[in-house]
Structure formats: structure tokens, C-alpha cells
Amino acid sequence: MARDPSPLAPHGPDALPWAGLAPLLPMHLACDDQARIVSVGPTVSKMLEVPPDQLIGQPLFDLVQIKSPQLANSFEDLCAMAGQRLQLCLCSAPEIMLRGVISAWGQGAVLSLSLGLNFTQGIARWALHMSDFPHTDQTVELLYLQEANTAVAAESRALTERLFTARALAEREALTDPLTGLANRRALERALPRLLSRIERPFALLHIDLDYFKAVNDQYGHAAGDLVLTQVGRILRSDIRAGDFAARLGGDEFVVMIANAIDPTILADLAARLIAHLEAPITVEGGVARISASVGIAISTDFAQDARAMLQAADEALYNAKAAGRAGFAFAAPPQLGVASPAAIASSG
Amino acid sequence: MQGFVNRAFQQYVQDMHGAAAWEEIRVIAGAPLDGFEPMLPSDAQSTRYLLDAMTGHLGHSEDALWEELGLYLVTHPRMEGLRRLLRFGGRDFVEFIWSLADLHDRGQLALRLLDLPKINIRCMDGPNQMRFDLDITWMMEGGVFLIYGALQAMADDYGALAVIRPSQGCITIELHDLGFGPARSFALIGQPPCPRRGHDGA
Numbered sequence: 001m002a003r004d005p006s007p008l009a010p011h012g013p014d015a016l017p018w019a020g021l022a023p024l025l026p027m028h029l030a031c032d033d034q035a036r037i038v039s040v041g042p043t044v045s046k047m048l049e050v051p052p053d054q055l056i057g058q059p060l061f062d063l064v065q066i067k068s069p070q071l072a073n074s075f076e077d078l079c080a081m082a083g084q085r086l087q088l089c090l091c092s093a094p095e096i097m098l099r100g101v102i103s104a105w106g107q108g109a110v111l112s113l114s115l116g117l118n119f120t121q122g123i124a125r126w127a128l129h130m131s132d133f134p135h136t137d138q139t140v141e142l143l144y145l146q147e148a149n150t151a152v153a154a155e156s157r158a159l160t161e162r163l164f165t166a167r168a169l170a171e172r173e174a175l176t177d178p179l180t181g182l183a184n185r186r187a188l189e190r191a192l193p194r195l196l197s198r199i200e201r202p203f204a205l206l207h208i209d210l211d212y213f214k215a216v217n218d219q220y221g222h223a224a225g226d227l228v229l230t231q232v233g234r235i236l237r238s239d240i241r242a243g244d245f246a247a248r249l250g251g252d253e254f255v256v257m258i259a260n261a262i263d264p265t266i267l268a269d270l271a272a273r274l275i276a277h278l279e280a281p282i283t284v285e286g287g288v289a290r291i292s293a294s295v296g297i298a299i300s301t302d303f304a305q306d307a308r309a310m311l312q313a314a315d316e317a318l319y320n321a322k323a324a325g326r327a328g329f330a331f332a333a334p335p336q337l338g339v340a341s342p343a344a345i346a347s348s349g
Numbered sequence: 350m351q352g353f354v355n356r357a358f359q360q361y362v363q364d365m366h367g368a369a370a371w372e373e374i375r376v377i378a379g380a381p382l383d384g385f386e387p388m389l390p391s392d393a394q395s396t397r398y399l400l401d402a403m404t405g406h407l408g409h410s411e412d413a414l415w416e417e418l419g420l421y422l423v424t425h426p427r428m429e430g431l432r433r434l435l436r437f438g439g440r441d442f443v444e445f446i447w448s449l450a451d452l453h454d455r456g457q458l459a460l461r462l463l464d465l466p467k468i469n470i471r472c473m474d475g476p477n478q479m480r481f482d483l484d485i486t487w488m489m490e491g492g493v494f495l496i497y498g499a500l501q502a503m504a505d506d507y508g509a510l511a512v513i514r515p516s517q518g519c520i521t522i523e524l525h526d527l528g529f530g531p532a533r534s535f536a537l538i539g540q541p542p543c544p545r546r547g548h549d550g551a
Contacts, residue, residue: 124538130440143537144437148459151430159388 025112026134032108035060035075043132044113047090047122064088064111066100078102078109088113096122115139120146179226180233183247188255191245192307195257195300202262202301206271207314208236210252210278211292211326224284228291235277239270255314262299264331271295271329279327294321295329302334309335350464350488351396355385358399358414360428361421366407378402388462396489412515415491419498423506434459435503436535441527442509446470446481449496466492481522496520508532 018039021028027047030039037058045052048063055063066072068087086100096118102111115122119139122128133139175187183191195203210232217225229252236246236256245257256274261267275295281288296318303310313332321330359380362371375384378398385391403414422428423435438448438455448455449468456465466487473480485492497515500522504511510529514521 120538128537130437130537140437140537144434144455145458147430147437147539148434151434152460155388159386162383162386 021110024134025110026132027113027137028110029060029064029113030105030108030110031060031075031078033075035078037063038108039110043128046128046132047126048092060111063091065091065094067097075109078111079104082109086111087116093122093125096125098122119143177233177248179229180248182233182236182254183245185247185249188245188247188249188257189307191257192311193305196303196305196307196310199305201260202299204258204261204267204300205298205310205314206256206258206267206274206329207296207298207311207318208254208256208274208278208293209295209318209322210254211294211322213252213291216284216289216291220284220286220289224286224289227284228282228289231282232278232291235280236274239274239277255311262301264297264299267297267299267331268329271297275327275329292327294318294326296321296332297329298332302332350462351391351393352385352387352389353463354396354489355380355391355399356387357418357422358396358403359384361418362403362407364425364427365417365421370406374399374402374406377406393489400491411491412494415494416498416515418491419495419500420502421498423499423502432506433535433539435499436506442504442507442511443479443524443527445503445507446483446522446524449483464488466496468496477525479524481524483520483522485518485520493518493520505530506533 018030021030021039022041026041026043028039028041029037029044032038037055037060040048040052040055042052045055048055060078061073066077066081066086066088069081069084070077072078072081082102082104084101086102088098088100089096090098097116098113099116100111100113102109114137119142123139123143130140175183175190177184195201210228213225213228216228229248232252232254233246233248236254240246240256240258243259245259247255247257249255258267258270261270275293278291278293281290283289296314296316298310298314298317300310303313313335317330317332321328324330359371359375362374374380375382378395378401380395380399385395400411400414403409404411407414409417423432434455435445438451439445447470450470453465453467456463466485469484469486471482471484473482483496485496487495493515497513497520500511500513500520504513508528508530509524510526512523512525
């Protein structure tokens, strides 16, 4: 380090107008060529928690620690850093990093400080007020912006939450049959391709059509019909396991998706049990309604990934069950080779 | 911007006149069921309907409504955040008045969508008092009375004694005493918002 402080270009032997510095730089420390304090700004005195007059004459390096661009321990070290951006801290608050710049001043030097990016910490630690910052310092504006941003972000988040809730509600309504609370046709059509794409998790579709439902409507009226449909919804829901899925397609048509079940014996048992449960008498206003159901069963492994074909096959099986006398079930035939797709025929021929 | 104005009036009615009054006004004004969304665009007509509904239901003139809104925005505990943002404008009421020249730009700094009134300030020093003339330019006619209401509240907030008068497009402030009463507290780092114990204005 240069011993000669001449690069500091002194303003003259008595040119030390310290008094004028305070309003200009309330966050300054000035030292003589022995690095002893000769002037201190009111804000720095507040930060050091020592009155200004008690700071005069103290060694600068007892009060501040310069960390970069390099450690400084002498007046000469300081001179070498003139004009550079300094990182430093007060010895009394080493956890709060400050910014600084140093410049030659008379025979000594002036160090001007400002709070770094962790300014909120500094303001809280030293209980700084607006008047502690010079008018040219933007720290207060940064605080303003920080608070304004927080408020705006909170408002944005609230709006997003309201919209999200509204959308979730609308979506649920769009996918729910209002009478039974089961999924509706749209929900089934949306779920089916996804279920079919998970080849490792085969499932069965039971397409259910109520028998004698029209008679209930005719005899007891639509309110009774609605009551029966609601009860059917309850039965279907209670007969399936978690992971299964029941939907009302409309009218007296329902579909039940049974996960991880492709064994015809098990499915036949299940269909018979469902039909039996649906045949239980239902008390309605004016009497007792008795219905039954026909069921068409399709198994996902027979239908590659074609949701439409699977639904259609279940529907055809249902038709067969009805044709064979009501209150029964029938299995869908796997799509026949040659009928499936002309391309398949072309390639095999 | 209309969304912010509508929402501000909504909160004013809800907080100062109650949920029933808001429901009445909301229906007459044809406002959305869930109230106004400040961050989404609304049209000027919706504010028109809202003002008509409020003047009819609350029995206030339109000027009085804007003034009350200004007062509410600065003094209501729910609006503490806004009061704090305004207090960043200056250490005392004079500095605050001068900071109003930046009000529009400060608003935009916080949120591009905000289009706060533009305020032009002229200062005339009298023998015993300072006098400021504020020219207000805004998209809505209520700007003068909105600022008038807010200024009265901010003078209280700073503990200043001032005579404030609205006129056509302009507000006159005669400042008599900067330290007339106790100022409400303001620290740069705010406390988390909590309901105030009571109104401590002068």
C-alpha cells in the first residue's frame, strides 16, 4: 500500500468543512490521516448508538469493518479503495451488511454509507425514520414499493383464489348430475379415455337401465320417480368401492365403473347383487315403488383404447339382457376381428 | 382503474353503512353478486350506476360521497396499508403536500393499472401562513372531492392545522400550524395490520 496519501489531493491545510456534511450525508464518517474519526453524520451516530461528540477521535476501524473489495486496516488501505464500491458493516452490528464509498477529503477521507438490500433489517434494528435518510436516498421509496407490492400481491392472490374457487365449483356442477349427485355423462366421457389409457389397470363397465321405472312415473307421478332415481343413486354409491365410479347418463340409465375387476364370475355376482338391491321396494308418497334393472357388462381389456366402442358394446349387451327378459345381465362380446377396422383386414389380407 | 374506484366505494359502504345497505345498493346499481373485482376491468358506466344508487340510498350528494370516500380510505383501520403508503410521502404535512405531485407516478410504480389523479401544486407564502393551490386532473369529476376528503384526514394524521377548501378543479390549503395536535404514529417498518383501538384523530 502506498504510504504517501498524495492521491487524495488535499483541498488545503484548513479545508475541512465538516459542519456542512451532516445534512448532505447524514450517513457519513470522516477520518483524519491516522484513520481517527473527525466527523460523523447523525444517522451513523444513531446506528452506532453513541452521541457524535463521543465518537470524535475514535479509531475508524473500531467502528466499521470493511469486507470488500479487501479488508482494510489502515488509512493507506482506505486510500487505495477510493471511489470503489465497498461492502462493510458496523462492528456493533456485523449481521447487517452496508454499502459504502470512500473519497479523499482534506488530509483525511470521507466514508459515505447506505443500507444495502437488507435495508428493512437495518431500519428495524436502528429504528430509523424518514428524516434519517438524505432526500437523495431512495431507501424510503424502496420501502414504499415493498409495501405497495405486498398489498398488490395479496390482492392478486385473493382474486386468483376467488376465481379458482368459482371455477372448481362450476366444474363440479358441470360434471355432476344434480338429482342423484352422481357423475353425469360428461364426467364419464371425460374419465373413460383416461381409464382406458391405463392398460395395467383393467376395469369393467356396467351399463344399467332401470326396469318398470316408467310404471312408477305413471302410477305415482314424477316426484315419486325422482325419489326412486335418488334412491338408485344411493344404492349404486353404497354398492361400489372407493376407486369405482357411478354415473347417471340421463333418464333411468346409469353406468358403474368397477376398477381392477375383469373376472366374469365376480362381475356376474356383482351385477346380480346390484339388481337384487335395486329390486328392494322403495316407499314413495302414495305407495311402494318396485323396480328392477337390466345390466350390460363390458370389460376394458377387450377394447384396446376405444372408449366409444366400449360404451357401445356395453349398451348392446344391455339390449341383449333386456331382450332375454328383464332383471338380468349380459356380457358384451369382444369386438370381432374384421369388423373392427378395415385397415386391420387390409394388413392381415 | 374503474375497478378500484368501484371496489373502494363498495368497501366504504360495507364498512361505514353496513352489509344490508351494500346489498340494497348493489342490487339497484346492478353490481356483481360477489362485489367488484379491483384487479379486473370495469367500465365507466358501472361507476355511474353505483354513484346513482348510493346518492339515492344514502341521501348524500355525489361530492359528499367522494369526500367521504377520501376520508374513509385514509382513516379506516381496514385501509391502514393505504394510509402508510401515503405517509411515505413526507415527514411532515408540508412535505406530504409536495409529495402529492408524485401521487400519480407513485401509484403507477405500485401498479401499472392505477391511474390516480394528477396534481399540480403551487405554493404562496403569506405573512402568517403558507398557502397551497392544488390543481386536480382526473378521469372522473369526483377527483377534487376525493382528494379533499383524503387531505383533511391526512392533515389530522400529521397533526397539522390547515384550512382546506375545494373549488372547481382545485383545492386550496391554508396551513396554520404544522404541529397543532399529536400526529398518528408512523414507523418506516410497519406493524402487521391490526384493528385500532379507537379513532384517535383530533
